[in-house]
Amino acid sequence: QSALTQPASVSGSPGQSITISCTGTSSDVGGYNYVSWYQQHPGKVPKFMIYDVSKRPSGVSNRFSGSKSGITASLTISGLQAEDEADYYCCSYAGNSTFVFGGGTKLTVL
Amino acid sequence: EVQLVESGGGLVQPGGSLRLSCEVSGFTFSRYWMSWVRQAPGKGLEWVANIKQDGSEKYHVDSVKGRFTISRDNAKNSLYLQMNSLRAEDTAVYYCARVNWGYHVFDIWGQGTMVTVSS
Numbered sequence: 001q002s003a004l005t006q007p008a009s010v011s012g013s014p015g016q017s018i019t020i021s022c023t024g025t026s027s028d029v030g031g032y033n034y035v036s037w038y039q040q041h042p043g044k045v046p047k048f049m050i051y052d053v054s055k056r057p058s059g060v061s062n063r064f065s066g067s068k069s070g071i072t073a074s075l076t077i078s079g080l081q082a083e084d085e086a087d088y089y090c091c092s093y094a095g096n097s098t099f100v101f102g103g104g105t106k107l108t109v110l
Numbered sequence: 111e112v113q114l115v116e117s118g119g120g121l122v123q124p125g126g127s128l129r130l131s132c133e134v135s136g137f138t139f140s141r142y143w144m145s146w147v148r149q150a151p152g153k154g155l156e157w158v159a160n161i162k163q164d165g166s167e168k169y170h171v172d173s174v175k176g177r178f179t180i181s182r183d184n185a186k187n188s189l190y191l192q193m194n195s196l197r198a199e200d201t202a203v204y205y206c207a208r209v210n211w212g213y214h215v216f217d218i219w220g221q222g223t224m225v226t227v228s229s
Contacts, residue, residue, distance in 0.1 A: 001172050003154065034214040038155070045205070045221060046155065051213040089155050093214050097143075097160050097169045104154035 004029065004090055004102035011108040017078040020105045022090030023071060028100050030071035034093035037066060037075045040104075041086045049088075050075060077107070085109045112136035112218055114206050119223030126196050126227070132189040132206030132220055140164075140184040143209035145216060146191045148202035148225075156202075159191065160209060174200075196227045 005023040012018040022029065029035055035053045038046040050056060050066040053073060063078045073092070077084055090102040118130040146158040159170045159180035168180050179192045189206050203224050207216035
């Protein structure tokens with residue numbers, strides 16, 4: 001049950017694209033296609049943006065996309081906007097009805 | 111309106127106990143798995159525990175096993191977390207969250223309740 005590994009911070013200018021990686025193990029990210037991504041603005045509650053690796057819930061901009069290769073999942077945000085500045089967390093199902101989160105990545109829009 | 115309202119947080123000494131509650135409204139509580147997720151100050155999210163709809167299955171993260179117990183009362187639309195033998199590292203905001211197994215996500219969150227373990 002070790003936390004998934006994410007970069008502490010990423011940054012990009014408005015209009016650019018950024019990618020946040022999330023590395024786990026064969027027992028979590030690599031073992032299931034159940035990776036989700038959460039956005040959390042300061043002082044706010046997390047909101048899920050991507051589920052099942054690459055699916056977007058209704059209401060989430062198509063600028064957000066997800067993918068996975070082996071034990072590493074990725075979140076890409078294209079056409080960066082100021083409102084995207086937030087903390088992002090990956091989360092993976094880890095078997096036996098348990099979950100594990102990543103350490104979080106702070107996105108700064110320059 | 112869907113609402114999850116946590117309560118019971120506060121300041122407690124190391125080794126002490128606390129019971130968190132989460133009162134749910136706006137959806138059929140008894141149909142869903144529920145979870146507790148915590149976030150230490152300035153830190154990331156950590157899944158703490160899950161409980162099945164009827165309470166027959168419970169799962170806890172290794173770091174709290176033997177100290178914390180998740181439970182629920184479907185008649186009261188309420189989720190609980192009994193926390194014993196508290197440590198400084200348990201200091202965090204504790205969120206209750208609904209598990210959506212169709213999406214494998216925590217799709218609805220409460221606002222959280224702060225637990226501070228300090229002497």
